[in-house]
Amino acid sequence: xxxxxxxxxxxxxxxxxxxxxxxxxxxxxxxxxxxxxxxxxxxxxxxxxxxxxxxxxxxxxxxxxxxxxxxxxxxxxxxxxxxxxxxxxxxxxxxxxxxxxxxxxxxxxxxxxxxxxxxxxxxxxxxxxxxxxxxxxxxxxxxxxxxxxxxxxxxxxxxxxxxxxxxxxxxxxxxxxxxxxxxxxxxxxxxxxxxxxxxxxxxxxxxxxxxxxxxxxxxxxxxxxxxxxxxxxxxxxxxxxxxxxxxxxxxxxxxxxxxxxxxxxxxxxxxxxxxxxxxxxxxxxxx
Amino acid sequence: xxxxxxxxxxxxxxxxxxxxxxxxxxxxxxxxxxxxxxxxxxxxxxxxxxxxxxxxxxxxxxxxxxxxxxxxxxxxxxxxxxxxxxxxxxxxxxxxxxxxxxxxxxxxxxxxxxxxxxxxxxxxxxxxxxxxxxxxxxxxxxxxxxxxxxxxxxxxxxxxxxxxxxxxxxxxxxxxxxxxxxxxxxxxxxxxxxxxxxxxxxxxxxxxxxxxxxxxxxxxxxxxxxxxxxxxxxxxxxxxxxxxxxxxxxxxxxxxxxxxxxxxxxxxxxxxxxxxxxxxxxxxxxx
Numbered sequence: 001x002x003x004x005x006x007x008x009x010x011x012x013x014x015x016x017x018x019x020x021x022x023x024x025x026x027x028x029x030x031x032x033x034x035x036x037x038x039x040x041x042x043x044x045x046x047x048x049x050x051x052x053x054x055x056x057x058x059x060x061x062x063x064x065x066x067x068x069x070x071x072x073x074x075x076x077x078x079x080x081x082x083x084x085x086x087x088x089x090x091x092x093x094x095x096x097x098x099x100x101x102x103x104x105x106x107x108x109x110x111x112x113x114x115x116x117x118x119x120x121x122x123x124x125x126x127x128x129x130x131x132x133x134x135x136x137x138x139x140x141x142x143x144x145x146x147x148x149x150x151x152x153x154x155x156x157x158x159x160x161x162x163x164x165x166x167x168x169x170x171x172x173x174x175x176x177x178x179x180x181x182x183x184x185x186x187x188x189x190x191x192x193x194x195x196x197x198x199x200x201x202x203x204x205x206x207x208x209x210x211x212x213x214x215x216x217x218x219x220x221x222x223x224x225x226x227x228x229x230x231x232x233x234x235x236x237x238x239x240x241x242x243x244x245x246x247x248x249x250x251x252x253x254x255x256x257x258x259x260x261x262x263x264x265x266x267x268x269x270x271x272x273x274x275x276x277x278x279x280x281x282x283x284x285x286x287x
Numbered sequence: 288x289x290x291x292x293x294x295x296x297x298x299x300x301x302x303x304x305x306x307x308x309x310x311x312x313x314x315x316x317x318x319x320x321x322x323x324x325x326x327x328x329x330x331x332x333x334x335x336x337x338x339x340x341x342x343x344x345x346x347x348x349x350x351x352x353x354x355x356x357x358x359x360x361x362x363x364x365x366x367x368x369x370x371x372x373x374x375x376x377x378x379x380x381x382x383x384x385x386x387x388x389x390x391x392x393x394x395x396x397x398x399x400x401x402x403x404x405x406x407x408x409x410x411x412x413x414x415x416x417x418x419x420x421x422x423x424x425x426x427x428x429x430x431x432x433x434x435x436x437x438x439x440x441x442x443x444x445x446x447x448x449x450x451x452x453x454x455x456x457x458x459x460x461x462x463x464x465x466x467x468x469x470x471x472x473x474x475x476x477x478x479x480x481x482x483x484x485x486x487x488x489x490x491x492x493x494x495x496x497x498x499x500x501x502x503x504x505x506x507x508x509x510x511x512x513x514x515x516x517x518x519x520x521x522x523x524x525x526x527x528x529x530x531x532x533x534x535x536x537x538x539x540x541x542x543x544x545x546x547x548x549x550x551x552x553x554x555x556x557x558x559x560x561x562x563x564x565x566x567x568x569x570x571x572x573x574x
Contacts, residue, residue, distance in 0.1 A: 047306025233520005
């Protein structure tokens with residue numbers, strides 16, 4: 001891992017996006033260690049605040065993480081008329097959870113994170129991420145997502161899969177069987193949300209996911225939104241629902257006051273509608 | 288410049304976005320030289336095709352350039368009911384011009400590029416960019432943009448400023464006087480389009496531009512769209528018009544057939560509407 005710090009720059013390396021590299025200037029390494037599952041690194045960067053890295057890949061930076069967390073949470077939660085029971089698979093850094101608990105409709109949230117070290121390190125070094133970890137509504141379970149889901153039947157209104165890339169600990173979260181498990185675990189009318197990377201990077205991944213999910217769910221849509229420190233500067237969000245209302249507009253429209261009370265900096269009801277509009281090249285891979 | 292090629296990686300360095308770096312793996316350097324105005328570099332990358340770099344900053348890659356060129360051309364051209372006379376300031380690589388001439392409404396296009404070396408090098412090494420340089424409709428002028436504009440009165444329906452970053456040769460293209468010159472050079476009902484970088488990077492630049500332009504033009508709008516190899520993975524497009532119709536929907540809606548005939552891979556009429564929707568943090572800097 002030390003090579004990545006040549007001349008005080010951290011450089012992201014991942015076989016998933018060959019030929020391109022993103023680097024951030026490092027002021028101070030705050031934590032570097034290995035859990036049972038992955039390498040965990042936190043550093044203070046020069047211009048992006050604190051940064052969490054898992055297995056060499058940037059997971060969040062203090063400067064732009066809100067864009068990802070808000071879309072992962074508020075796109076699916078506003079697409080459900082009454083999201084009372086929510087499951088987050090992954091998301092051990094607490095960021096998506098922080099956004100989920102902002103919805104008064106949500107009564108119970110389970111965070112199922114395979115690697116409890118991620119949460120421990122985040123609590124220490126990224127405290128603004130983990131503000132909801134000890135919230136009354138929240139139960140934290142340290143288990144592998146698929147194993148946990150196998151025992152769940154019609155339990156959740158919304159399931160958000162906040163895994164890392166489709167290699168490493170999160171690999172099984174991109175396979176067909178996983179989407180079947182999610183469906184079983186949903187209550188009637190429930191929906192799921194998952195990160196899918198950028199259409200610029202993985203057209204084949206998107207095509208496969210689309211084909212799989214359309215066989216399982218009546219409504220399947222892909223959103224794409226800006227996320228500067230992820231490869232190609234954006235992130236895809238896959239939404240699949242058991243209800244048949246359009247996913248590209250919110251079922252619950254957050255008022256200006258609600259948006260302010262929730263402290264939103266990225267998501268708006270207008271953004272919800274806009275991010276499902278994709279460039280032509282993405283449509284050509286069947287989106 | 289050679290430091291940028293350590294271990295066969297080209298690393299972009301620019302004081303405008305400190306603390307972050309984007310790198311592309313190099314297969315072969317095809318051209319490296321200095322014109323009267325700037326350093327010009329073309330290399331074959333491993334995963335992004337050929338790449339044009341001016342003064343150390345990536346201008347276009349073969350893999351994603353169409354996203355930028357299409358938005359720079361088709362956002363303003365479809366926002367005008369009959370764009371017969373078009374001026375491009377900058378854009379010496381020919382990419383925006385290639386898109387502009389696709390509109391049958393366009394009768395005359397002038398390309399005003401300060402640095403003729405950019406066009407010469409692009410013709411040699413990026414031939415798919417320069418296909419319209421010798422088109423019947425096109426006049427190429429090698430002059431500084433502001434100087435050229437000073438002699439123009441009510442001459443153009445659309446003026447596109449395709450300059451590089453707001454330092455270096457393109458600096459004057461971001462100053463107040465420039466927007467006055469553009470207004471004078473527009474025909475009644477005309478409009479301008481200019482790149483503005485990402486709202487993530489330059490909120491102060493956007494705030495200043497917005498204030499300046501709202502004093503000069505009745506309609507001013509900012510669009511933001513994906514562009515993987517630009518800093519933060521996106522590009523802002525500033526549109527200002529003398530007509531008062533909304534800029535966030537096309538005045539001329541390209542049909543599916545027209546989009547196919549034009550070979551569009553990014554722009555669609557639906558994208559036109561979506562890209563003017565900005566995240567809340569961008570609105571807070573007065574957009």
